[in-house]
Amino acid sequence: MRFDAEQLRERALARLETLVMAESPSGEPELLRIVNADLEQAYRALGARVTRESGPHGDHLVCEWPGTAPDDAHILLIGHSDTVLPVGTTAERPFTLHEDGDTVTGPGVYDMKGSLVSIELAFALLREQGLSPSRPVRLVVVNDEEIGSPDGRRIIAAHAEGAFAALGFEPPLPGGTLKTGRRGVARVRIDVQGVEAHAGLDASLGTSAIDELIDQIAVVRGAVPAPPAAEFNIGTISGGTRANVVAGTASAEVGLRFATPAAEAAVLGALDSLTPVRPDAKVTVTRLSYRPAWERDPANPLAARLASLAAERGTDLLTGTSGGAGDTNLTGSLGIPTADGLGPDGAGAHSMSERASVASLLDRAALLAAYLIAPEESA
Template sequence: MSLETLHRYTRLESPTGDRRALAAFAEVLEADAADAGFHTAREGDHLVWSLPARGVTGHELLLLSHYDTVWPVGTLETMPWSVEGDTVRGPGVYDTKAGLVALLAAVTSLRSSEQELPAVRVVVVADEEIGSPTAGDLVRAEAARATAVLGLEPPHPGGDLKTGRRGSTRARIEVTGIEAHAALDPDAGVNAIDELVDQLVRVRALVADRPVLLNAGTIAGGGRTNVVAGRAHADLGLRFLSRDDEEAVLGGLDGLSAFRDRAVVKSTLLAHRPTWRENDATTALLARIVRVAAAAGQTLGGRPADGAADTNTTGALGVPTVDGLAPPGGGAHARHEWVSAQGITDRTALLAALITGLHHQPAAGTSQS
């Protein structure tokens, strides 16, 4: 049944920003979530599902996932669904439609059970793949009342969980210059492209002595070679290991000033996820998850990851957070993307065990009452 569900979800291509495609997939997800026993609601384009507590007080489990992918509609034509042994391929199967399948299967398996469980909230974000620019407030609000957060992003290769993430910021530098004829009156103009190039060199110098990843992802400007460019912009991707570096670099971006008279330089944060450093709360939660997994016959470990997700937000807030609970596989954002069929079954069992048993696990160094 899990593979059939994943096949349905994969056929519903859902690239970030495609409102029609996302809406069609959201309707199917909400129907399946309701069938599994969730109460469903929406906050904008984001899906919010909840299960009431059953015999447990003082605990609320928050699970984070997303239903957008990086793949445009039509990708299935050249990257089709396939199953070969344990390997399932298709756009979005690993990141992270298999995680949604495992979660819904896990909750469905608990529907007729009389086991105790805490209150459960699930946020399924619509724009995670571009940094969740519209989901941050929702994630923060839900995290404020959660006692633990589980992320349904893909795990490390081999299946280990994620206990920290680099901070991730998408920023835009925009330059406004003055257009003029490039041959007859060049001094009357201010070239926005030239100014932007100098600004990019300045930003590169800003991160040069820091363990910061900087990628100039897109650049655009001007229009004709005989016209001094009046506008230019670049979109940057930044990844941070520490909050100190994050604050220094973002402060530098905010303080950019023009090299050229009459040029105007503006920097804007398009999306921002704070640095999530592994901490005692995360370590303790991981230890509890490892014990639950061991009781279910599964062996797990955990370590920080370079990629970013919505768990950056909850982890940075200090809420006990562990990510990577989607099924194992590989090739995220690559044409060879794949997920393990057995991994879906294993993660389904693990998620069911965590929902019903995580609150029974004492924090490290304490005894269970």
């Protein structure tokens, strides 16, 4: 069935303005509570059963719609309510519909409040036609994605279990291209404890934590596959107290990216197996954040189905791999058919130039509605 979402254009603009103007940066529980309350009300009005999952930054939302075959495996939709730009950005850059009648700007309009509106519209389209999803649907909206989903990850993992497919609503690649693979990422801190001593009188009694750290970094560098398989970046480094004191402590924060599970295993394995070079040194590795590599599968059945439905609408839906990580790294790495980038086309995520296309938002809503009633070719 081909849906026409253009009839919902004014509704889309009104909802988008409401959500964008309700700022919700990560780590602002009260502001996130306001946005989540708005989302909860909207999704309940569209037939969802909504529950809240408590977290350090407020509640995450889990919205569930029954399917016509309630015992079937569910379709998992993944989104987030947190944004990046600080409180007060809307005073300088409020939600605006531009003269072309299509471009909208404002903090979070592209990543990802436009996506949350498109999900609303998809269920509105189904309701107007008296239709229900073929399979049960679960929408998980976490409130900490922009800081790596340190708590939201557990909610997504719980609802990924037994899923038929997972659809992520992050912004697409340029031109509306879907993401069917993502590099994995990790942020790691290496801490070294040495032994302080006078650098002139008793240097032999000391153990330089800085020297040890340098050698440990060299070990890891040697184990990291060459780009594009993996990347290794020393983001910060610190240690010691004075030039005449053998450094007693040192640490480095390292950013890692890996394109495949094999590269991921090589990098993380090297870090986990670090042992001191100097007898009196102690080396500790702490994984601060982590998202597994989701390697692209050219035969991805979900992407193929979405492309088929898009073709029925006269759209050529392409797929590609993203250099960044997101919540779909988890579902993709688990082998669940996954596609991300189902948000509206646009540009400027995380910047003052953030913008999105209303036409694309409406098209994504219609595509999602079509998929929910026919997730399989034979449906």
